[in-house]
Structure formats: C-alpha cells, structure tokens
Amino acid sequence: MIDFAGITEVRLSHGSHASAAEGMCFMEMVAWFNGEEHSDKPACACPVLGGYGITLNDNMQADVRDRLLKPMVPLIAGTRGTLDDQIRRAEFLAMWSINKIVPIALRLVGLDRHAIACEAATRLSVIRI
Numbered sequence: 095m096i097d098f099a100g101i102t103e104v105r106l107s108h109g110s111h112a113s114a115a116e117g118m119c120f121m122e123m124v125a126w127f128n129g130e131e132h133s134d135k136p137a138c139a140c141p142v143l144g145g146y147g148i149t150l151n152d153n154m155q156a157d158v159r160d161r162l163l164k165p166m167v168p169l170i171a172g173t174r175g176t177l178d179d180q181i182r183r184a185e186f187l188a189m190w191s192i193n194k195i196v197p198i199a200l201r202l203v204g205l206d207r208h209a210i211a212c213e214a215a216t217r218l219s220v221i222r223i
Contacts, residue, residue, distance in 0.1 A: 104123065105117075106118060106120055106156075106159045106164060107119060107156070107159075110134040111132075112132075114132050119152070120150070121133075121134040121139065124147075124170045127171050128172070137174065138172055138173070138174055139170050139172075139173055140179065141180060142183045142187065143173055147163070150163060189215070189218060192215055193212060194213075196212045197212045197213050200212065
C-alpha cells in the first residue's frame with residue numbers, strides 16, 4: 095500500500111484549485127487517486143464524507159493536513175454509496191460532533207451540565223435546543 099503521508103511531491107493545500115499543477119486539496123487528491131478529472135467533488139466519493147474532508151482540509155495547518163489527511167485519500171475513493179449510506183454517515187458525523195465536539199465548547203463557557211448531557215446522548219432525536 096502507498097504511504098500517502100510520505101509523498102512529498104504533492105502537498106495538500108487550502109481551497110480548491112483550477113488544476114493539479116496549481117495544487118490539490120484533499121478531495122482533489124481523491125479525484126486524482128481515482129483517475130478522475132480534476133475536481134473537489136469526485137464522483138467516486140460520498141458527498142457527506144467529501145464535505146467533511148473539505149472542512150478539515152481548509153481548517154488544518156499545512157503540516158497537519160499532509161500528515162493526517164493524505165493517508166485518508168485511498169479510503170475516501172469508492173465511498174459514493176446510496177442515499178441511505180449518505181444519510182447514515184451524516185447522522186454518525188452529527189452524533190459524533192454532539193458527543194465529542196459540542197461538549198468541549200460548552201465547557202469553555204461554563205455549561206458543564208449541558209456538556210454532560212451531550213456526551214450521554216445516543217440519538218439525534220433526544221437533543222433539545
């Protein structure tokens with residue numbers, strides 16, 4: 095298997111690019127890996143995972159982006175799936191965010207009780223705003 099993190103000829107960069115010669119973001123590298131035309135919305139990838147990948151790509155520092163996202167490139171290619179697959183992935187990412195990310199933000203503003211409730215949530219339907 096190719097060690098994508100070790101590929102130094104191509105560095106992932108912020109934003110989309112007109113061509114691979116200009117640079118590649120995470121999803122553009124997925125398109126390249128799968129042999130597709132240059133695009134940040136490759137046909138081979140799940141749009142939910144692609145959107146999440148783009149957000150990560152555009153908010154990471156360059157050294158972290160290459161180290162953490164490059165190895166994910168081959169894992170995202172081929173994930174298109176069905177609409178049901180996309181819905182399940184979106185629900186998983188939303189629930190993960192509620193359990194892991196939201197509590198961090200709530201604790202920063204002193205809402206520890208709410209943070210604990212988010213960590214304990216098991217379904218999106220029980221979340222009340």
